[in-house]
Amino acid sequence: MEIREHAILYALLCKEIFLHMEKEEAEKQIREITVAYGMKRGRRMAGNSTKKDINDFFINGEWKGKEGENISVLSFEKDRTISIVSRCAWYDTWKNYDLLEYGTYYCRYIDQSICEGYDSDFDLKVSEALGYGDEKCVFEWSEAANENVIKNTAKKHILPFDFHCRELYDCAYEMLPEDKRDEILKEVRSQLSSLCNGASF
Numbered sequence: 001m002e003i004r005e006h007a008i009l010y011a012l013l014c015k016e017i018f019l020h021m022e023k024e025e026a027e028k029q030i031r032e033i034t035v036a037y038g039m040k041r042g043r044r045m046a047g048n049s050t051k052k053d054i055n056d057f058f059i060n061g062e063w064k065g066k067e068g069e070n071i072s073v074l075s076f077e078k079d080r081t082i083s084i085v086s087r088c089a090w091y092d093t094w095k096n097y098d099l100l101e102y103g104t105y106y107c108r109y110i111d112q113s114i115c116e117g118y119d120s121d122f123d124l125k126v127s128e129a130l131g132y133g134d135e136k137c138v139f140e141w142s143e144a145a146n147e148n149v150i151k152n153t154a155k156k157h158i159l160p161f162d163f164h165c166r167e168l169y170d171c172a173y174e175m176l177p178e179d180k181r182d183e184i185l186k187e188v189r190s191q192l193s194s195l196c197n198g199a200s201f
Contacts, residue, residue: 001161003065003089005196009165010034010090010106011099012191013172016184018102027105029176034109035116037171042117048157052120054081054143058150062159065089072137076147085137091130097195100131107131111139 013033018026041062049056071087094103107129115124122143128134169185176184193200 001165001196001199003063003069003161004093005192005199006161006165006168007090007093007103007106008097008099008195009168009188009192011094011097011102012188013168013184014102014105015099016187017176020180020184030105031109033172033175034105035113036175037168038110038113039117040167040171042114042119044117045114045157046118046120049118052118054120054122054141054145055149055153057115057118057120057122057141058145059153059155060157061155062157063161063164064155064158074145074150076145076150079142079144081141081143081145083137083139085130085139086135088130088137094131104129104131107137115141 014026014030017029020026021029045057045060045062046052048060066089069087069089069092070085072083072085075082075084090103090106091100094100107126108131111126112124115122120143122141125140125142126138127140128136128138130137169188172188173181173185189200
């Protein structure tokens, strides 16, 4: 699996939750699942860190996309670090499969949740996002990263998207109400397999 499957899986989960719950309940459930998933990732990144600062945060990122499917520029300033993303494979996938209205919940919660799980002294502000209709995503961390460290240190803890998809699915399984869980996940698995050449869990 790759980013495409991960993006589709997330959006299908959101879509099915909305089909099985009232809007307010559905949005609460989506938030809880997304935050739990992001917190797990952040805690694992912190566990792989030595100093648990902003440099370690970037170095211990857990995913890597294919060349060209994500385009971003990282700016290193005196008291902050800024990433401007002009292309995002998640966003492109949601648009291509007409799932953007569901995918935007990922934009809303995931990055702050990862930072919260990482539990360091810096904060993250997301002022713009492609998923919100902006021309780019803008991420601003309230701590200055070291450009030399970031550019010259290879990521050591990349995890395959099979893992990320499984972890997302497991978070949904653990948090969905039992009376709706099986029906929701059965439909998600069916649609994922249909859209992604037999992809399954």
